[in-house]
Amino acid sequence: MKKIKKLLSMMVMVILVSLLVACSNDKKNDESNNSNYSGNNDKSLNGSITMSGSTSMEKLSNVLAEAFMTKYPEVIVNAEFVGSSAGIEQVLAGAVDIGNASRNLKTSEKEAGAVENVVAIDGIAVIVDKANTVVDLSKDQLVSIYKGTINNWVELGGANQPIVVIGRESGSGTRGAFEEILDIEDQCKYSNEINSTGGVMAKVASTPGAIGYVSLDIIDETVSAVALDGVAVTSDNIKAGDYFLSRPFVMATAGEISDQSEIVRNFFEFISSDEGKELIEKVGLISVN
Amino acid sequence: MDKNTYSIIGSNKSKETVERLANIIFTICAFIAVLAVLSISLYMIISGTPAIFEVGLKEIIFGTVWRPSGAEPSYGILYVILTSIVGTFMSIIIGVPIGVMTAIFLAETAPKPLAAIVKPAVELLAGIPSVVYGLLGILILNPLMYKLESAIFANSPNHQFTGGSNLLSAVIVLAIMILPTVINISESAIRAVAKDYRYTSLALGATQIQTIFKIVLPAAKSGIVTAIVLGVGRAIGEAMAISLVAGNVTNIPFPFNSVRFLTTAVVAEMSYAADTHKDVLFTIGLILFVFIMLINLILNRIMKGGKENAK
Numbered sequence: 001m002k003k004i005k006k007l008l009s010m011m012v013m014v015i016l017v018s019l020l021v022a023c024s025n026d027k028k029n030d031e032s033n034n035s036n037y038s039g040n041n042d043k044s045l046n047g048s049i050t051m052s053g054s055t056s057m058e059k060l061s062n063v064l065a066e067a068f069m070t071k072y073p074e075v076i077v078n079a080e081f082v083g084s085s086a087g088i089e090q091v092l093a094g095a096v097d098i099g100n101a102s103r104n105l106k107t108s109e110k111e112a113g114a115v116e117n118v119v120a121i122d123g124i125a126v127i128v129d130k131a132n133t134v135v136d137l138s139k140d141q142l143v144s145i146y147k148g149t150i151n152n153w154v155e156l157g158g159a160n161q162p163i164v165v166i167g168r169e170s171g172s173g174t175r176g177a178f179e180e181i182l183d184i185e186d187q188c189k190y191s192n193e194i195n196s197t198g199g200v201m202a203k204v205a206s207t208p209g210a211i212g213y214v215s216l217d218i219i220d221e222t223v224s225a226v227a228l229d230g231v232a233v234t235s236d237n238i239k240a241g242d243y244f245l246s247r248p249f250v251m252a253t254a255g256e257i258s259d260q261s262e263i264v265r266n267f268f269e270f271i272s273s274d275e276g277k278e279l280i281e282k283v284g285l286i287s288v289n
Numbered sequence: 290m291d292k293n294t295y296s297i298i299g300s301n302k303s304k305e306t307v308e309r310l311a312n313i314i315f316t317i318c319a320f321i322a323v324l325a326v327l328s329i330s331l332y333m334i335i336s337g338t339p340a341i342f343e344v345g346l347k348e349i350i351f352g353t354v355w356r357p358s359g360a361e362p363s364y365g366i367l368y369v370i371l372t373s374i375v376g377t378f379m380s381i382i383i384g385v386p387i388g389v390m391t392a393i394f395l396a397e398t399a400p401k402p403l404a405a406i407v408k409p410a411v412e413l414l415a416g417i418p419s420v421v422y423g424l425l426g427i428l429i430l431n432p433l434m435y436k437l438e439s440a441i442f443a444n445s446p447n448h449q450f451t452g453g454s455n456l457l458s459a460v461i462v463l464a465i466m467i468l469p470t471v472i473n474i475s476e477s478a479i480r481a482v483a484k485d486y487r488y489t490s491l492a493l494g495a496t497q498i499q500t501i502f503k504i505v506l507p508a509a510k511s512g513i514v515t516a517i518v519l520g521v522g523r524a525i526g527e528a529m530a531i532s533l534v535a536g537n538v539t540n541i542p543f544p545f546n547s548v549r550f551l552t553t554a555v556v557a558e559m560s561y562a563a564d565t566h567k568d569v570l571f572t573i574g575l576i577l578f579v580f581i582m583l584i585n586l587i588l589n590r591i592m593k594g595g596k597e598n599a600k
Binding site: 082083108148162163170176189190191192193195203206207208 | 451452453556557
């Protein structure tokens, strides 16, 4: 009896202590695994790419990453979606290889060494709820709606219902692009600021008389996209430059692409290849070059 | 000899080692919490103060214009602070009477079968994740609010319609969210009141209602105040649910305005913020931190006061 209890209490102690130690052991194992990995680099394309940034670029990044990983099975592409500014910050800090931004880089970011590689162009669609009868807005009308000088659809030839102006939170790439293109920075009177593209879609779809703006590639049947200045929001129109609400998708690197590791250079070559362009167009964006 | 040193665990020596080892492990575990609080406080102060020096404390706390990414940025969060205060206060005004009445019902007047329904329901309410409250708010509360808003403001062309995402929606969600806290703590406070008080009051001819409001509630006062303060703490720190229903625009906290709370101000913009904007968000976090520290201090005072009263 005595011995069994003693043994038991000792065992509990040992388990507790080993649990405490376990974490640090795991880390050591991970590190040794990593160093093994980089040793094999010269065989074929082998290793990992990390990217981080705009949530608007989630769909594009995932599609490109998956295709690239299928082509080079030894490669792992990790993509995180933390926001344009955070992505650029991370690429400048050396935490990731590629920083995704759904806007042109700021001068301060370029001065810090970030290089702007435009991989695609995104159209911003203006959306209204399904029941809305207004199908076309001019640039001036859009500006007036967002500045709050027009606040009923009846003034735009629609039903007599108030306009619920929905936008993104300040700092969002989509909002930045939208306000910059319309030249209404800091003059918008939003009635809702929602911090995700999907949230804007859901709110517009469920609120009669709502208007919002989202990336072109996310549009579905729950909302209707209005034409601007008579131009429907299609990739052809955006590529031709007829549709005025469009913005670049940037995959920024710290330094020129030619200075990057072999695997990152290959990734950019892949993006500009025919296969890459096809993928970009598949997710509703417009390829460049 | 052997019989004298007999122990259910082992000999004196091994017993001592085990005791000492256990003590060390307990101490280490206890200090993890202390370490966490210290490092969080330190981190909040380090990352929250640069913006105060850069923008100015007065400009941040008393400024009314929130325009972080403008050509001339402005970081005033007066309306945000007011919204947090007004929103929390309103949710307390709605939630506390309902909560205390429910506690009275559970502790004093409820027939057993009814209490058996209400009690588990309250406990379930406490376990529902806040994002679910928010989703229900979007799906049920916001459309109802929009109808109410359209009816009230039908003839005022200058009102900016929010589609139901406004202060009132957030307050209702918050009031429901603080209910479990208020109910559970007030109930145990009411139950803790000595039976003698009730018997004495009833023996003197007071009715049950008179006994509850004149004898039991005053006797349970410090417990109920604790419940309220904890409710305030829960309401002021809540972010997820109200970020979904409040509309998130920096506005004066009127009932039908789309508003932004201290918590949602941080949550909404953190992912895309850069430079000073980000620093100011940390400052907002620091201000929220100070608010919650103050509430905890008040809570400690009340609890100490309650103990002294009991003596």
